[in-house]
Amino acid sequence: MAYLLALDQGTTSSRAIVFDADGAMVAVSQQEFEQHYPKPGWVEHDADEIWRTQRDVAVEALAKAKLKPADVAALGIVNQRETLVVWDRKTGEPACRAIVWQDRRTAAMCRQLKDAEPTFRAKTGLLLDPYFTGTKLTWLLDNEPGLRERAEAGELAAGTIDSWLVYKLTGGARHVSDASNASRTLLLNLQTTEWDHELLDILRVPEAMLPEVVDSSGVCGEAAGVDGLDGIAIAGLAGDQQSALFGQACFEQGGAKNTYGTGSFLLVNTGTEVTASQQQLLSTAAWRIGGVTEYALEGSVFVTGAAVQWLRDGLGIIKQAPDVEALANQVPDTGGVYLVPAFAGLGAPHWDPDARGALVGLTRGTTAAHIARATLEGIALQSVELAEAMRADTALPIDELRVDGGAAANNTLMQIQADLLQARVIRPKVTETTALGAAYLAGLAVGVWSDRADLAKHWQVDREFEPQISADEAAAKRERWTHAVERAKGWATDEDGG
Known part of the structure; x- marks a missing residue:
């Protein structure tokens, strides 16, 4: 072995x-x-x-x-x-x-x-x-x-x-x-x-x-x-997000992964040609193998897991981060509540450092469960924005999203992500895909695996999430989200009188 x-x-x-x-x-x-x-x-x-x-x-x-x-x-x-x-x-x-x-x-x-x-x-x-x-x-x-x-x-x-x-x-x-x-x-x-x-x-x-x-x-x-x-031979080198893309076996053009950590990073493989983004995304080298460079588009969201930490530490409505799932599942929907977790500004595709967090749509009937569910939807909707920007830049369908990182263990979040993205969300058995990508790159170089097809056989699915709401329902939610984001933009500047 x-x-x-x-x-x-x-x-x-x-x-x-x-x-x-x-x-x-x-x-x-x-x-x-x-x-x-x-x-x-x-x-x-x-x-x-x-x-x-x-x-x-x-x-x-x-x-x-x-x-x-x-x-x-x-x-x-x-x-x-x-x-x-x-x-x-x-x-x-x-x-x-x-x-x-x-x-x-x-x-x-x-x-x-x-x-x-x-x-x-x-x-x-x-x-x-x-x-x-x-x-x-x-x-x-x-x-x-x-x-x-x-x-x-x-x-x-x-x-x-x-x-x-x-x-x-x-x-x-x-x-x-x-x-x-x-x-x-x-x-x-x-x-x-x-x-x-x-x-x-x-x-x-x-x-x-x-x-x-x-x-x-x-x-x-x-x-x-x-x-x-x-x-020991040193045979693999990669930046963390590109390594996760490789560890998720996203070897073909259009292969996409999203890593949910404190923030989120969504990358899509764009093949051997650089794709210049018209949507404020970053073009980056995914990897270079055998002298051939393959590229990716990258979008970053500043606050995802950190929003759940805010529910725990700032509002005190959960005791531990995983508790957000059970709380969110106490209600069937958000009751019209939207959370834009722009606590540190907005990343791609907005790039607005003056945006601030916004919680909108509150009524007397709003409960902690509605806010918890709105938090999960806010995490997912930010990634939907990135995927839609990538679809616009590349004309690739992005009909499957491979996920990793701590929040990928949240089944409710993953189902919400599939619903709002209107695409299949796939969680692998090994979610340590950042380190796995480095191992794959090194093993490929020294013949542990013969080629990428051989590597892909070792990538195993833990669970798949298919959309359970209609495209029209998803589009309506995304439209309301856009209105909420507009209310969050430029807030720090206004607050300062600038």
């Missing part, structure tokens, strides 16, 4: 999962690490702590599985995207703390660069936003004493978390990033999957700092000098 080790480096914790050749989980280890908030809107990580926790959980997961490095066919890395690490090439020491994808310190810089946004949009498929890596790197070079001089002298390396982990695992022998991670930097030309000199010039980033862009599935090095991991 062949085994794969997936290193799942997330925003708040480092995990390692051992999978067998059937795609089943064998062992898991996880450690949280510290979040640093030095100023309002700033979020940082200690890159050394990320490395230590990721190394330790990898060794521990193998120990739990009673495996030695020689028993592992390969390892794959999946990571929080857009987070930037800068380090000294000789010593391997971080030059400063990592700037996390959530960090907003470059907002003013992005506003100053607005004239260049059409260029970035056309070449990278991304919006010009502090979310992405490129402006973080410019900020560090301009604001950390001595960094720009050291960078221009070739002393510093920069990269996303995949780059950092590969560098540390290989004892500094390899400085690489895969196409899916590199496509989130604002520096990669999506068509060529190479660093773009015009974009580098605009952001004043020395190309010598950047990693070699490699395939998402392919041996790019091996662990060396790391007790408990030595000799």
Whole structure:
């Protein structure tokens, strides 16, 4: 039996999962690490702590599985995207703390660069936003004493978390990033999957700092000098959302997945051609295999699971997050209530940072159960907006949605999602699809699986949800939702008198 080790480096914790050749989980280890908030809107990580926790959980997961490095066919890395690490090439020491994808310190810089946004949009498929890596790197070079001089002298390396982990695992022998991670930097030309000199010039980033862009599935090095991991081939790299798309076996054009976490990410495979979005979605590299890049459209919703946490912590109408399902099922519908959970603004396709949460349609007959059900509908309706935007951009039907993440366990939410989307919703047996995707990419590279058709056989359905309401009913709900969203937009600006 062949085994794969997936290193799942997330925003708040480092995990390692051992999978067998059937795609089943064998062992898991996880450690949280510290979040640093030095100023309002700033979020940082200690890159050394990320490395230590990721190394330790990898060794521990193998120990739990009673495996030695020689028993592992390969390892794959999946990571929080857009987070930037800068380090000294000789010593391997971080030059400063990592700037996390959530960090907003470059907002003013992005506003100053607005004239260049059409260029970035056309070449990278991304919006010009502090979310992405490129402006973080410019900020560090301009604001950390001595960094720009050291960078221009070739002393510093920069990269996303995949780059950092590969560098540390290989004892500094390899400085690489895969196409899916590199496509989130604002520096990669999506068509060529190479660093773009015009974009580098605009952001004043020395190309010598950047990693070699490699395939998402392919041996790019091996662990060396790391007790408990030595000799394991590193054969899979991917950003977390693209890895989940691969882990859900969405290998064909039109294959779509939605991950329900604190927020939600819906991705659809658009094939080997870049699809430029007219609906404010992001175009991104899904993966590059055998030198061939496949692409995806991505939409992000800021608040999904966090809305349920608000019911628990803010309103106190449930004691635990899973209780929302039983409460929502006490009523057959929302009684005309709509919750727009824009607590942190609206993401795609609206991109309105001034939107705020809105609870509309209340009457004296409204109960906690109606609000709970409206919360689940609000989560589902945000994803329907993304799917409809993707249908408009691609003319693909998106008649099936594969789901994962914590809230995918909520049967009522999944049924509501199927009803409002008017499409089949499918939950797999293994919902750890982010880590599974990294294992699939690594195993494919070293022959554990012969091809994607072989991989698809191991993806197994737990439950399917078919629409149980008519298309007309779904359309009426979506129309009312649109009215509720309009009431939520621009609220912070109005409130401030701006």
